[in-house]
Amino acid sequence: MTQGKPRRSDATRAAILTAARERFAADGYERATIRAIAADAGIDPTMVMRYYGNKEKLFAAAAQIDLRLPDLTMVPPDQVGTRLARHFLERWEHDETMAALLRAAATNQGASHRMREMFATQLVPVVAVACPDPAQAPARAALVSSQVLGAALCRYVLRLEPLVTMPADDVIAWLGPTLQRYLTATGPAV
Amino acid sequence: MTQGKPRRSDATRAAILTAARERFAADGYERATIRAIAADAGIDPTMVMRYYGNKEKLFAAAAQIDLRLPDLTMVPPDQVGTRLARHFLERWEHDETMAALLRAAATNQGASHRMREMFATQLVPVVAVACPDPAQAPARAALVSSQVLGAALCRYVLRLEPLVTMPADDVIAWLGPTLQRYLTATGPAV
DNA sequence: AAGAAATGTCAACAGGTGTTGGCCTACGCT
């Protein structure tokens, strides 16, 4: 269904997408130029337009993210925090698309919209099964987001020492209990 | 020392700075144009150049931030987390300059450098007096930053519900214990 | 009152941006 005929230009399309992700991750939305992306991909800027319409649609295609969140029902209730922290950190460590979306979301409306959408459709459902009352899931998910995105911001975007050089395991050990509390503890407004 | 003769153009300079802060906060560094800032201030774009040299210096002047952090030695040790959380939230709520710096820091090198500098010179010293071993201050300060900046990012930049509409007191109640733990709890790497 | 300095205005430059249309080439089908 989602798969059409293989086109002769599939390699080019993929090269564009890869280059776009790198540029968007490194420079953000506005400073990543179509010309630079095309140059990285070794093709003409016109191709980008032909295959993706315009810059906004190119970004939308490049910033398609699947968080691949684990099913928390399979995780011991007292370990969901650390489990989530580890998952996010590894995800971020191996996929620059996440940084691309984060950097762009700071100034680009479409990107921030996509960011909200991503957490609403992917994180909230996962949180819902791990917290005492599913109705609290949006609030708890937002709190989790605030810590996860904040850590990513400091470590990968702002490059704030010593968070950059701190071993991933240490970061996870610090963030785990925080997420655990946001997921399961009783807080204000129930 | 820091105060020279009052100049006839002080009003203009101030108007430029105010308009610059608004634009940088709303649009980020690259999308905030000198022309738009000048238009907001009701003057000619050339004036911006004359008084601030170039766009980068204008931003540097506009994003000068004093966190006005409280002296934590005066705060009961078990309340430093909540105290800090409240301070940051109020600070953010009333000064759009913070949002300007955050938005810009995502894509602009100078801005992210300034951000790091700000936390190193202002937050680390304050954290040092509140944590068991002053040598751990940089790491603990970075963790505090990650949560504070993350919350600000979600609430003021990404506008991620329900964090946007959540009462400030609730946010503080959630973040307080997190900061408290980052400041005082024993964690990995001592 | 005369000269110097500061303040402001106008037009323009040089470079980069997203985006478009035209043209040539090379593949895939019949």
Add this chain to the structure above:
DNA sequence: AGCGTAGGCCAACACCTGTTGACATTTCTT
């Protein structure tokens, strides 16, 4: 083989960017 079409490149447009220089005007100094 011949043709249609998709893939690819080139030149260019229209616009916007930060920035500069020349000129007019007001204010301060002497």
